[in-house]
Amino acid sequence: MNAYGVPVVPKETKFQSVCQQVKRKKEAGENRIRPGRKRVKARYPKVKEKEAGSKGQSILTQVLDKGRFLRLGESLSLNPGKTMELRCKGTNIGWAYPSYLDTFNDSRLSIKQQERYSQLILTSPSAADTGEYSCWxxxxxxxxxxxxxxxxxxxxxxxxxxxELFVPSAIHFEIIYLRPDKPATVPCRVTNPKIKVSLHREVPAEEIAVDGTQISYDPTKGFIIQNPSPEHKGAYYCKANSTTKTTPQVSTKYQLLYVEVPSGPPFATIQASSDIVSGGDIFNVTCTVLGEPEMNVSFSWRYPGQGQRPVSIHDSWRLINRGVGHTTRISQSVIIVDDVETIDYGKYICTTKNKHGETLVATTVKSHE
Structure with a gap:
């Protein structure tokens, strides 16, 4: 004790006592914090976000269950059957999804704009719903x-x-057009990115080598041929090997046709059955377009007796082979004039139009007299 009757504690003992006291408080504090941190991690699973390829700027999320969300990245694998709900932040949101859902006016899909986000719900999803979903x-x-x-x-x-290893298609025999100026895709997409897929030609029967450069495979697109040539034409199919079954699954068949005509406005020609006709004769004028096999072409006419004389107009198209391994679409419109009168003499103008532009061609029909 000191002079005032207060017990004196040695400095060394006092220092140890204080340290022990602080340490005990720190341990108690840590025990109180740790459970809280665990609950936060369980509520917002960072591992799942990483697996989904999350990007900080993404506004697209999946609703997992009440109060839980997963920010989405480049890809995501889900089991079919369970309703999928996606949300996109914003007061005015646009959506894109596999086009066939619109084509068939699928009632399983619904989109609703809420106050702060837009909501996309797809009930009973199946392998056919595999594809890209996006919002903006x-x-x-x-x-x-x-x-x-x-x-x-x-x-x-x-x-x-x-x-269903391949994404189902409503088309059982699909035509693929090969062009020398751009890559071509054999669209045998899969429902699981881990599935091994191979490309096969029917005649001669052989598996096509995939080198990753000239021919490569993308599970979201199919087999990509970088520089198509006539040697690639023919009938093909894809084969997928399941991890659970010994029998491989075969895709839709694909007919690859080599295209000769490049993209652009219609390449049109016009020709009359006779340039010189007499009164009472019958003649026709044919407008012809050679173009890409899948390119739709529309026709319209201007002629001397338009609005005053009855005429017949017939439109048609077909695929033709030109040269070795070249496929072209020939589209035609034929105007037929019966029992020629004076008003029918003059210029016949055909306007052809596709998504790249339009072309006008004309010919003149004269009187024999």
């Missing part, structure tokens, strides 16, 4: 609205089905 912010200035390109978020979603 729509910017409007009065009645004019545009897509905000910087806000687009996209995710390729696989609905993995052990019985």
């Amino acid at each position: 912010v729509v910017l409007c200035d009065g009645e004019e609205c545009t897509k905000d390109g910087e806000s687009i978020s996209s995710t390729y979603i696989y609905f993995t089905d052990k019985d």
Whole structure:
């Protein structure tokens, strides 16, 4: 004790006592914090976000269950059958999804704009729903609205089905056009990115070598031929090997045709059955377009007796082979004039139009007298 009757503690003992006391408080504090941290991690699973390829700027999320969300990245694999709900942040949102859902006006798909987000719900999803789902912010200035390109978020979603290795198609025999100026794709997409796929030609029967350069495979697109040539034409199919079954699965068949005519406005010609006709004769004028096999062409006519004389107009198209291994679409419109009168003499103008532009061609029909 000191002079005032207070016990004196040695400095060394006092220092140790204080340290022990602080340490005990720190341990108690850590025990109180740790459980809270575990609960936060369980509520927002960072591992799942990483697996999904999450990007910080993505506005697209999947609703897992009440109060839990997964920010989506490049791809995601889901089991079929369970309702899928996606959300996109924003007060005015646009969506894109596999086109066949629109083609068949599928009632399983619904989109609703809420106050702060847009909601896409797909009930009973199947392997056929595998594809890219994306959303973006729509910017409007009065009645004019545009897509905000910087806000687009996209995710390729696989609905993995052990019985459907390939994404089902409504077409059982599909035609693929090969062009020398751009890559071609044999679209045998799979429902699971881990499935091994090979490309096969029917005649001669052989497996096509995939070198990753000239021919490569992308599970979201199919086999990509970088520089198509006539030697690639023929009938093909894809084969997928399941991890659970010994028997491989075969895809839709594909007929690869080599295209001669390049892209562009219609290449049109016009010809009359006779340039000189007499009163009472019958003649016709044919407008012909050679173009890409899948390119639709529309025709319209202007002629001397238009609106006053009855005429017959017939449109048609077919695929033809030109040279060795070249396929072209020939589209025609024929105008027929019966029992020629004076008003029928003059210029016949044919306007042809496709998505690349339009071409006008004309010919003149004269009187024999």
